[in-house]
Amino acid sequence: MSRGLNRTRILEAATDYIDAHGPESLTMRRLGSHLGVEAMALYRHMEGKDRLLGDVVDGLVDDLLDDPRITSGADTWQEYLRSVGTAMRDLEADHPRAFPLVATRPPEAPWLRPPLRSIRWVEHFLSALVAHGFSHHRAVRTYKAFTSFLVGHLLLEASSRGEQVSPISAGTAAAGNEGPGATEDPADHPTVMELQHLLSADHSDREFDEGLDALIERIRLPGG
Template sequence: MSSTDDVKDVDAAIVDGKAPPSRSRPLDRDRIVATAIDHIDDNGLAGLTMRRLGSMLGVEAMALYRYVAGKEELLDAVVEQLVATMQVDDEVPDRPVDGWTDFLMRLAHGVRRVALRHPKAFPLVASRPPEAPWLRPPLRSLDWVEKFLSALTDEGFTDEAAVASYRAFSSFLLGHLLLEVSTHGADVGPLDVLADDTDEPDSLAAYPTVRRLRSGLSEDHAAVEFEEALEELLDRLALLRSEQAPS
């Protein structure tokens, strides 16, 4: 990866009679967004600037503005790309094939895989404004919400039960996955976890029970906890479906 000192001077290249660096591999919006995601994956969001992104692509920042209007639009495009990756996940169907429970299980694990592949970028899914104010992250695209709601109503959920399920499902995913990515170095604000070296024995002297159970608290059971919580949620949704079904 290029440093900020390696920014290519397109104007100087042209004055010297050289082809601008971007001529060898033309820019496009997809390439810019993919490079931004790579940068966030490696360095976090804080260091991402249009100038640094241009450096990584071998162009000056001004060349990027033909494809994205600025950093805010770039971040929105990053979120769109992250959500869209589930479209090419073979394990995430567009509609129920083996019932609604299987559909939601696969969908939940698809979202989790996005979070685990891009833990430092995933908080953007929660923080960027959605397409409509009533959409909820992480299932925040109209396309996925349409699939979710139509899948449940086709499987016998009333409209009210489908909407309630969408709210419960999205709340479960967001809460669990933000906590999980925070353990992978993601900046999630007040959810940030303390580094291990801050919990030295002396700092826990006043908390004997915490000190005694510290090793257990440090164990990583994220996958099991996700699965168990998801199963409990699906049981609740099944009850909601039966309670609101026409008599």
């Protein structure tokens, strides 16, 4: 039944569906079936799939502004950046199939950068740094460097879990069975063979923390 159907309920259901099946599987018909309504009932609240995906992304990102780690404030700018970074990483861990949308969908304005891609987030981020003594120039440079770090690291983590991090095209080879390097023998690459145990080891927690600390230290230095 469409009774009680509204944007909030639709967005929650769409997020759940993406978490379970991935964004490439989402259609208005399937979402309607998931909600127990006809697809046409969704169009009374949503313009279509593209707008729906955009609203899912906006909801996930803006909901982080209510995270206690963000709302509790920070005594230092280093603590603030760590809080934002770890909260965003938890978002990727909680919604690994939706996070590539957060990182790759074009933002509404060209000066917004994923994953802190909303005007609310830019305002919060820049004003927090300015309150900690950053000049406007340094705050903006930090926003750009920080978001580049987050997108790069978290997309790599999502990809390592097998999540789709780029749009699926009709010509994509099936499930990694074909394509460049698919038939290469690792034995032909002695260095890779020698270091395979190191390459395959999962140190993502340590690497994230070290990368975040290195970025913070770079920002700390004059001219950073």
